[in-house]
Structures are given as structure tokens and as C-alpha cells.
Amino acid sequence: MITRKLRVPIAVAVAAVAAGALAGCAGSSDSGSSGSADTYTWWDPYPQHEEGSDWAERVQACGNEAGVTIERTAYDTTSLTNQALLSAQEGTSPDVILLDNPAVSTLADTGMLTTTEELGLDTSPIDKNLLAAGEIDGETYGIPIGANTLALYYNADILKDAGVDPASITDWASLDAALAGVTAAGHKGITFAGINTEEGSFQFLPWFWGAGADLTALDSPQAVEALELWTGWVKKGYAPNSVIGNSQNTTWEEFLTGDFAFAENGTWQVNSAAGADFATGIIELPALKGGVAPAPTGGEFIIAPVQKDTSRYDTTKRIIDCMTTAEGFVETADTFAYYIPPTSEGQEELLKEHPELETWVSAVQSAKGRTSDNLGTDYPLISEQLWTAVQSALSGAASPQEALAAAQAAAAEATGK
Amino acid sequence: MTVSATDRASAMHDDTVAVTVPPERRRSALRQGSRWVAFGFAAPLLVYLVAFYAYPLIRSIDLSIHDYNVRAFVQGDAEFVGLQNYIDVVSAPLFGKALLNTAIFVIGSLVFQYAIGLALAVFFRNSFRLSGVLRALFLVPWLLPLIVSGSTWAWMLNSDNGIVNAALQAFGIGQINWLTSPDTAMTAVVIANIWLGIPFNLVILYAGLQNIPADVYEAAALDGAGAWRQFWSITFPLLRPVSAITLLLGLVYTLKVVDIIWIMTAGGPANATTTLAIWSYREAFGTGQPDLSPAAAVGNILIVIALIFGFLYLRTQRRQEDS
Numbered sequence: 001m002i003t004r005k006l007r008v009p010i011a012v013a014v015a016a017v018a019a020g021a022l023a024g025c026a027g028s029s030d031s032g033s034s035g036s037a038d039t040y041t042w043w044d045p046y047p048q049h050e051e052g053s054d055w056a057e058r059v060q061a062c063g064n065e066a067g068v069t070i071e072r073t074a075y076d077t078t079s080l081t082n083q084a085l086l087s088a089q090e091g092t093s094p095d096v097i098l099l100d101n102p103a104v105s106t107l108a109d110t111g112m113l114t115t116t117e118e119l120g121l122d123t124s125p126i127d128k129n130l131l132a133a134g135e136i137d138g139e140t141y142g143i144p145i146g147a148n149t150l151a152l153y154y155n156a157d158i159l160k161d162a163g164v165d166p167a168s169i170t171d172w173a174s175l176d177a178a179l180a181g182v183t184a185a186g187h188k189g190i191t192f193a194g195i196n197t198e199e200g201s202f203q204f205l206p207w208f209w210g211a212g213a214d215l216t217a218l219d220s221p222q223a224v225e226a227l228e229l230w231t232g233w234v235k236k237g238y239a240p241n242s243v244i245g246n247s248q249n250t251t252w253e254e255f256l257t258g259d260f261a262f263a264e265n266g267t268w269q270v271n272s273a274a275g276a277d278f279a280t281g282i283i284e285l286p287a288l289k290g291g292v293a294p295a296p297t298g299g300e301f302i303i304a305p306v307q308k309d310t311s312r313y314d315t316t317k318r319i320i321d322c323m324t325t326a327e328g329f330v331e332t333a334d335t336f337a338y339y340i341p342p343t344s345e346g347q348e349e350l351l352k353e354h355p356e357l358e359t360w361v362s363a364v365q366s367a368k369g370r371t372s373d374n375l376g377t378d379y380p381l382i383s384e385q386l387w388t389a390v391q392s393a394l395s396g397a398a399s400p401q402e403a404l405a406a407a408q409a410a411a412a413e414a415t416g417k
Numbered sequence: 418m419t420v421s422a423t424d425r426a427s428a429m430h431d432d433t434v435a436v437t438v439p440p441e442r443r444r445s446a447l448r449q450g451s452r453w454v455a456f457g458f459a460a461p462l463l464v465y466l467v468a469f470y471a472y473p474l475i476r477s478i479d480l481s482i483h484d485y486n487v488r489a490f491v492q493g494d495a496e497f498v499g500l501q502n503y504i505d506v507v508s509a510p511l512f513g514k515a516l517l518n519t520a521i522f523v524i525g526s527l528v529f530q531y532a533i534g535l536a537l538a539v540f541f542r543n544s545f546r547l548s549g550v551l552r553a554l555f556l557v558p559w560l561l562p563l564i565v566s567g568s569t570w571a572w573m574l575n576s577d578n579g580i581v582n583a584a585l586q587a588f589g590i591g592q593i594n595w596l597t598s599p600d601t602a603m604t605a606v607v608i609a610n611i612w613l614g615i616p617f618n619l620v621i622l623y624a625g626l627q628n629i630p631a632d633v634y635e636a637a638a639l640d641g642a643g644a645w646r647q648f649w650s651i652t653f654p655l656l657r658p659v660s661a662i663t664l665l666l667g668l669v670y671t672l673k674v675v676d677i678i679w680i681m682t683a684g685g686p687a688n689a690t691t692t693l694a695i696w697s698y699r700e701a702f703g704t705g706q707p708d709l710s711p712a713a714a715v716g717n718i719l720i721v722i723a724l725i726f727g728f729l730y731l732r733t734q735r736r737q738e739d740s
Binding site for chain 2 (some may be wrong): 197209392
């Protein structure tokens with residue numbers, strides 16, 4: 001039993017400790033980033049690359065070159081955007097962020113990013129179609145550190161068995177014929193991701209753009225044609241019903257079972273495809289009337305949030321420069337094994353080392369940013385309606401025509417256009 | 418600390434001195450001191466309540482009556498719009514559907530969770546060999562991380578390769594597109610959620626059963642009441658207070674379920690499983706552009722719904738006590 005004499009001091013002490021702990025929590029968040037003069041903070045969406053990995057060392061090397069230490073934190077893609085917004089609100093933005101390209105315009109819209117002009121970065125060698133995702137109203141808010149995109153992987157064993165020549169697939173009609181061929185031979189046709197998240201829109205866009213449709217008119221006849229292509233595949237049994245809920249990862253798992261002739265997937269699966277139990281190959285996604293369909297660009301931009309202490313920009317610029325030289329791009333591509341450099345010089349260098357990536361380089365060259373065409377922050381609103389329409393049509397809740405008409409109406413209301 | 422006279426007298430003989438000699442003057446000083454002591458003890462709790470309950474609630478209301486787009490969020494200059502977000506949300510085409518989905522999800526889940534949980538609790542009331550082990554096994558859904566059980570359900574219910582469809586096909590029933598058809602997706606997530614909620618109902622109802630005295634059953638058995646009659650005339654009525662709180666807690670939990678639905682269908686296909694909670698989550702975090710104000714408005718509507726049921730519960734409880 002504690003005597004009364006002791007009780008008061010103890011209670012006060014407990015209260016003080018508790019209050020102190022709370023104050024401590026509140027206090028520490030203030031000093032989080034933008035710390036000391038020789039430590040620069042860096043956020044990226046690659047939690048799979050841990051401390052001590054090639055990537056972490058590469059980031060640190062760029063810091064050493066600029067004469068500072070880099071404190072790197074990795075978040076997953078969606079939470080990175082939220083974290084960036086929160087930090088900007090609290091005035092504790094990191095010095096450098098690597099950010100998924102469609103999110104760049106969202107952050108730029110808040111005024112939390114510096115333009116490449118302010119920082120004095122040279123964007124002239126960057127491929128215009130890749131840089132476009134970071135351009136809003138004539139200003140550029142970052143530089144792509146690499147690009148990836150979608151193409152059509154095929155199972156060479158199945159195609160051989162069904163007597164289908166992948167080179168014959170040049171437009172939708174020949175792709176349909178190939179799918180009919182492989183399903184007639186008793187195989188499964190194609191798998192893709194129709195999930196109701198950004199991934200669903202990402203996968204649908206090559207067909208949408210390949211038909212000649214435009215994101216400002218979701219209910220155009222071309223758009224309907226693109227959606228009818230997908231619903232037709234599910235109806236005819238070329239694609240499994242599960243595509244409605246598939247993420248790109250699930251799609252890839254399905255392809256790796258060896259049952260599917262085709263899978264729509266991205267550059268990041270190159271290594272995994274090489275390690276599959278069967279022979280694989282890739283072709284570019286065909287457009288409706290032949291030629292290559294523009295696939296959406298994936299990949300991160302390197303961006304520099306606004307700092308109160310503008311004297312930090314010089315070093316930030318040197319870190320960014322280190323990541324965006326031709327050698328820097330190729331080194332990044334090598335570290336990740338799937339990143340295509342965004343400059344022609346970098347692409348040539350990469351092809352010298354890896355001639356097998358040629359299809360990907362050409363796919364990236366004809367790719368198109370989702371937020372390009374000055375869609376900017378309207379894109380997420382339109383995209384949400386687009387994936388909803390894809391879901392409605394694939395699941396049979398509405399016809400492609402009805403689904404897209406509803407999507408256009410909702411998108412127009414959301415964007416106010 | 419209240420010490421009765423007899424206690425004090427007996428304490429005199431012991432050596433615990435602390436409470437023995439309270440002269441008048443010191444006592445009043447102590448009383449004043451004890452107010453500070455009381456405050457000192459309450460302070461951490463008060464700070465905790467304000468920081469973790471009041472502030473988030475106020476912030477949520479604040480978000481919902483301003484127009485916070487991402488720009489306003491960062492720059493902190495959101496325009497005051499009053500109830501406009503609530504009007505927008507309620508008049509949105511999705512509202513009716515989301516409300517109906519929420520009702521179906523909650524009622525469907527609660528009815529089966531409670532019925533199955535109660536049946537199991539009654540079953541386990543009679544201890545038998547291995548009953549402890551079996552009861553522990555029923556807790557597994559509770560212990561598994563939701564991402565694990567959610568993903569497992571999604572795999573099992575997969576249209577083409579799921580084990581559920583494989584089993585159904587063995588009995589000659591054709592492929593059911595559990596998660597990918599708007600007609601069955603709600604059923605699928607409700608089934609998964611029932612499975613998740615059974616342990617909670619089982620544990621609380623089982624504890625409630627322990628409080629029903631055994632002699633009531635003995636008397637009933639002597640009067641010739643069978644098991645069925647005993648359940649309806651003794652177990653069920655005596656369990657009513659516990660049932661009420663179980664259902665209320667279940668309701669609050671189920672109203673705000675996001676994770677299991679998000680993992681299995683993300684609210685799809687074609688919004689067939691979009692409940693109010695999912696809608697709120699998607700507005701805030703599910704798209705490329707966080708839309709915090711409508712999300713907060715939907716969230717606050719959910720809080721109000723939960724509160725209404727809370728008050729209903731309190732009222733019925735008070736009436737029960739009065740009678």
C-alpha cells in the first residue's frame with residue numbers, strides 16, 4: 001500500500017509522463033524531414049528494395065556525389081501520394097520524391113511541387129510522350145526516371161500447338177482469329193485485368209485508344225467498340241470470367257500456369273516471363289485497324305517538393321541530375337531490369353546491352369501518358385468512371401453502350417465539363 | 418478511501434499506520450489536495466480522450482462541411498460549403514444503392530452470425546470431450562489477419578479456378594460467378610463476413626450462458642421440459658440482455674466493414690457490393706485523387722446511423738429495467 005504522502009507526487013509524475021509522451025509524439029513529427037543541411041530526404045515507391053539493396057546503394061551514391069547523405073523512405077504507391085499530401089500540409093515535404101506518373105499532376109495542382117524551370121533542370125532530351133504526364137498548362141513538374149508500359153505476352157508452346165503465328169497478329173481481327181484458333185485447340189485464350197481500380201483503366205486504355213477513342217468522350221462509338229471487344233472475349237469464352245476481378249498480378253499468375261495463350265501485362269514481368277516453365281514471347285498491342293495501339297505509360301517521375309529553405313534546391317538539383325543522365329537512366333534500368341530510359345540516347349545504350357528489350361523500347365516510344373492531353377487532375381475522375389463502365393459491361397450489369405453512356409455522364413459531372 | 422469505524426479500530430492494533438491518525442486540521446488540507454490528485458489521475462485520460470476521440474470527430478465534421486480538394490487540403494484554404502457535401506452525397510445516384518447494400522450486408526450478416534453463434538454457444542454449453550479444443554478452433558477466423566482470410570475467400574470463390582465452384586461442379590451445379598456477377602457478389606461477401614463474425618457471437622453468448630444458473634434448468638427438467646422448451650423458455654429470454662448488446666456491437670462493427678469487401682471485390686462488380694463504408698473509403702483513398710470532403714460526409718452519416726441504433730438500444734434497455 002502506498003502511503004498518502006507519496007500519492008500526490010506519484011500522481012503528478014504519472015500525469016507529467018503521460019503529457020510528456022503526448023507532447024513528444026507531437027514534437028517529433030515536426031522535425032521529420034528537411035532535417036539538417038547535409039541530410040536530404042528521399043521517398044520512393046519501392047519498398048521491395050530494402051536498405052542495402054542495389055537500388056538503395058544507387059540512391060546513396062547520388063547523394064555522395066552531391067556531397068550529402070540521403071535518408072531514403074519507401075512507401076507503397078498509393079500511400080506515397082497520401083503521405084506526400086500530408087507532409088505538404090504540415091510543411092515537412094521531403095527533398096525528392098519518386099512518384100507514379102499519373103499522380104504528378106495531382107500534386108502539382110496543390111502548388112507543392114517546384115517546376116523543372118525553377119530548379120534549372122534540362123528536360124529537352126526527354127521523349128515528349130513520356131514527359132507529357134508531368135506537364136500542366138505549359139509547366140513541367142518533374143522528369144521520368146524510366147518508363148514501362150503494356151504489351152501482349154504469349155505462350156509460344158500453345159501458339160505452336162494451335163498453329164498460330166504471332167507475327168500474323170497485326171490488328172483486332174487477326175487477334176480474334178488467333179484467339180479462336182487457340183481455344184479451338186483446347187487452350188484458354190487471353191487474360192487481362194479488369195479490376196475496379198486504376199489498374200483496370202490502365203489495362204483497358206490500349207484498346208480504348210487503339211480504337212481511336214478519346215478520354216474526353218467515353219461514350220463515342222470507338223469507345224463502345226473497344227469495350228465490345230473485351231465483353232466479346234468473355235462471352236465467347238476466350239477470356240475467363242475472373243478477369244472482372246483480376247489485378248495485373250493475378251493476371252500474371254494465371255498466365256504462369258501455362259494454360260493461357262496470351263496475357264496483357266507490363267515490362268516489369270520480363271524477368272518472370274524468362275523464368276516461366278514454357279517458352280514466352282511478346283508482341284505489341286495491336287490497334288483496331290492495324291499498327292501499334294498506344295499503351296499508357298507507367299513509371300515514376302522524380303519530383304522536388306517546394307521547400308521553405310530554397311538554398312536546398314542546388315543540392316536537390318545535383319541529386320536529380322545524377323539520376324537523369326544517360327548513364328544514370330541505364331543504371332536505373334539495369335537495377336530494376338525493367339525500366340526503359342526516357343531519352344533516345346539512354347534507349348540506344350540500353351539496347352546495346354539488352355537487344356531483347358527492343359519490343360519494349362518501341363512500345364514505350366508509342367506509349368501515351370494517362371494525364372496527357374492536358375487532362376491533368378481530370379484524369380483520375382474520368383478513369384474511375386471508365387473502370388466502372390468496364391466492370392458493368394463485363395459483368396453483364398449493362399451493355400457496353402449503356403455503361404459508357406452512364407460513365408460519360410458521370411465523368412462530365414465530376415469534371416464539370 | 419472510506420474506512421469504517423470498526424476497521425479503524427482494528428487497524429489500530431495492526432501496524433499499517435497510514436490511515437490511523439487523521440487530525441481535523443490535516444484532514445481538510447488533505448481534502449483540498451485530493452482534488453488535485455483526482456485531477457492528476459484524470460488528466461491522462463482527458464488528454465487521451467481529446468486527442469484520440471474528440472479531435473478526430475471534430476476534424477471529420479470539419480472536413481465534411483468544407484470543400485477539401487487536394488489543393489485546399491495542402492494549402493489549408495478550403496471553402497466553407499455548409500451542408501452542400503451532405504446534399505451532394507444524399508442526392509448522388511449511388512446513395513440509394515449504397516444504403517440498400519449496407520442494409521442487406523448488415524442484416525444478412527447479423528442474422529446468421531447471431532443464429533449460428535447462439536446455436537454453437539448452446540451446443541458447447543454441455544461440456545464434452547474435446548469441447549474446449551473445438552471451441553478454440555472456432556476462434557480461428559478471429560485470429561487470422563483479415564488480409565489473409567479475405568484473400569483466401571477470394572481464391573476459394575474464384576469463378577474459374579475456385580475450390581467452391583470445383584465442389585459445386587462435382588455435384589453437377591454449373592459455374593457460379595461468385596465475385597464477378599452483380600447478382601451473387603453480395604451473397605459472397607456476406608458469407609465471408611458471417612464466417613468472420615461467428616467467433617465474436619459465440620464467445621459473448623457463451624459467456625452469457627454461463628451466467629444462467631443451472632438450477633433453473635434443473636427445475637425445468639423436473640417439470641418435464643424438453644431441450645427445445647428449455648431453450649425457448651429459459652435460455653433465450655434470460656439471454657436477452659446479452660443478445661441485445663451482442664447485436665448492437667455486431668451492428669456497429671458490420672456497418673463500418675471495409676476491409677473484407679475491399680479485399681474480395683473492391684465494391685464491384687458494377688457497385689454491387691458498394692456499401693456506405695466502401696463508398697467513403699473509395700472516395701478518400703481508392704482513386705488517384707483523394708476526395709476527402711464527400712468521404713467524410715459519408716463517414717459521418719454512418720456514425721449517425723450507428724448512434725441511432727445505440728440510442729434505440731439504450732431506450733429498450735431502460736424500459737426493461739423499469740418494468
